[in-house]
Amino acid sequence: MVLAPAVLRSEWTKIRSVRSTVWTLSLAAVLTIGLGVLISFLANNGFSKMSPHDQLIFDPTYTSFAGMTLGQLLMIVFGVLVVSTEYSTGMIRTSLAAVPQRWTFLACKLAVATALAFVVGMVTSFVTFFAGQAMLGSHRVHIGDPGVLRAVVGGGLYLTLISVFAMGCAAMLRSPLLSLSILMPFFFLVSNILSAVHATQKVAYYLPDQAGRKVMMVVTLGDTRPYGPWAGLLIMVGWVVAALAGGFFLLRRRDA
Amino acid sequence: MIELQGLTKRFGEKVAVDHLTFTVRPGIVTGFLGPNGAGKSTTMRMMLGLDNPTAGDVRIDGKRYAELKEPLKEIGALLDAQAVHGGRTAYNHLLCLAQANRIPRSRVGEVLEAVGLTPVARKRPKGFSLGMGQRLGIAAALLGDPRILMFDEPVNGLDPEGIRWIRNLMQSLAAQGRTVFVSSHLMSEMALTAEHLVVIGQGKLLADTSMADFIARNSRSFVRVRTPEPERMRDVLAAAGIEARTAGDGSFEVTGSTAADLGELAARERLVLHELSPQQASLEEAFMGLTAQAVEYHAREAGEPPTPTAGAPVEQAPAWGEQWRREHGPERSGDGEGV
Incomplete structure (x- = not known):
């Protein structure tokens, strides 16, 4: 058995007893919600000045999720720090001496961190949706409208998955600095640039974040992704599984 | 009891540990001695399953480390006192280790008390002195009340009071019938605490002997x-x-x-x-003589007695053997310092 209650309890103590957990997750929520509210407010004010085409493809749900572009970076920081501080502090040697079943150790750590990211991600997604819609006035949608609940739940899953992807990468790379200096620019700049440039767009749509975003869209008239919302999320899950597999594989082989 | 059988570790071309075979017996302090870079820490990491051996294996009471269900209850180790998250309080650091091995929470307070860290239990180890960090590492080793204890260079960088504290602790642990395995690059330190001696150089076993024998043979x-x-x-x-x-x-x-x-x-x-x-001739000299051949770079002319290469001053009389005899003799005197 890979998950052990005692190790889960231990990992929960670890995660709740460092400050970085609180500041990364709360900043992720604040940035996502704050920016979502601001952009929804601006969109509502500027709606009449939009071109007819832009008005046609306007997606009130996705607009309220605009803050996730920044919020996801904090989820990535959370995921990276949860795993890589074991290595950067040397704690990994103490941890593995206590739990020499390495897969149990990593599985329990990831389970606890994922559960926490899931709760924070879901709450953030729902709060940013309702707060954002409140700013959109007459352009607002309701949670019961077709596809909207799926998009909001999808937003929570997206934040969770991006964080788990970061955990998998950090398990492979070990160094927090290296992990962050690859993941942060990639998800903040590279992925967005590649998906905006026509020549690379088709390929970029298969990157984890670009694929995962599809599930948060309700009005997809302006979107050229060649897959549906759940298929997009599945592509993202594929990336996450690959990162985790790499992390588990290397942990078993490497010297601590 | 810890048994090493043909334990070998290669890092690329370099052989760090070369077919080590020896047994750490219960109820005594066994000193693990060797110059810096001899492979002591690598050996200890392999004993704890942290590094994978290239060949050979280690058995803890007949079992591989990875087969131990709750290892902290069987073997406690201080490898690197800095192996803690600097932002997690001393109490929580020990609590998460205790929980992983289903050790009662009350034990955390007990070991903090035992090492004298109760006043800083809620402080973050980031601000700890070297000695406090070492005590926290020892508290973690004692957490599961294990029968086997391993310490890697426990006195490194400690002040005389801290050194004496660790020395007394190791002796009292052995007196309780526990197996104590402690590494050092200082013969003088070993002479004061260890009853048995395992000496390695360049990863190879150079001596596996009782301290009394070593002194009898080497105090010329x-x-x-x-x-x-x-x-x-x-x-x-x-x-x-x-x-x-x-x-x-x-x-x-x-x-x-x-x-x-x-x-x-x-x-x-x-x-x-x-x-x-x-x-x-001091035991330090005897130790240097033993390991001199195994030290990669050393300048020694023919006919000249082995000279220390690590920069430690050659001790003149009274020899370490004298010191040891005073410490371990029938009329054991409390704590004859002198180092």
Whole structure:
């Protein structure tokens, strides 16, 4: 058995007893919600000045999720720090001496961190949706409208998955600095640039974040992704599984 | 009991640990001695399953480390006192380790008390001094009340009070019948605490012996004689059938004769002496001699006695053996410092 209650309890103590957990997750929520509210407010004010085409493809749900572009970076920081501080502090040697079943150790750590990211991600997604819609006035949608609940739940899953992807990468790379200096620019700049440039767009749509975003869209008239919302999320899950597999594989082989 | 069988670790071309086979027996302090870079830490990491051996294996009471369900209850280790998250309080650090091995929470308070860290239990180890960090590492090792304890260079960087504390702790742990395995690069430290000695150099086993045997074999006493007429001195000693060897600085090291006899002999022969002094080779020297061949770079001329390469001053009398005998003799005196 890979998950052990005692190790889960231990990992929960670890995660709740460092400050970085609180500041990364709360900043992720604040940035996502704050920016979502601001952009929804601006969109509502500027709606009449939009071109007819832009008005046609306007997606009130996705607009309220605009803050996730920044919020996801904090989820990535959370995921990276949860795993890589074991290595950067040397704690990994103490941890593995206590739990020499390495897969149990990593599985329990990831389970606890994922559960926490899931709760924070879901709450953030729902709060940013309702707060954002409140700013959109007459352009607002309701949670019961077709596809909207799926998009909001999808937003929570997206934040969770991006964080788990970061955990998998950090398990492979070990160094927090290296992990962050690859993941942060990639998800903040590279992925967005590649998906905006026509020549690379088709390929970029298969990157984890670009694929995962599809599930948060309700009005997809302006979107050229060649897959549906759940298929997009599945592509993202594929990336996450690959990162985790790499992390588990290397942990078993490497010297601590 | 810890058994190492042909334990080998290679890092690329370099062999860090080379077919180590020895047993750490229960109820005594076993010293694990070797110069810096001899492979002590790598060996200890392999014993804890942290590094994978290239060949050979380690058994803890017959089991591999990875097979131990709750290892902290069987073996406690201090490898690297810095192996803690600096932002997690001492209490929480120990709590998460206790929880992983289903050790009752009350034990955390007990070990903090035992190492004297209760006042800083809620502080973050980031701000701890070296000694406090070392105590926290020892608290973690004691957490599961294990029968086997391992310490890697526990006195490194500690002040004399901290050194004495650790020394007494190790002896009291062994006195409770526990297996204590402690590494050091200082013979002097081992002579004070260890009952058995395992010496390695360049990853190879050089000695596996009781401390008493090691001292008996290695605490050589001799008389140093210095004279402006070494040629005549040599003849005189040879004629008298006295064994002597020439030291690197031109003096003689005479064994099997007392300073008084040598003085009278020199007077009879009208030989001028510039020095006549009884000497005792220290255990540190004996250790250096043992490991000198195994140290990669060392400058030593032929005929010269082995010299320390690690920069440690050569100890003159009283030798470490004397120190040890005082510590471990029948009339054990509390804590004869002297180091």
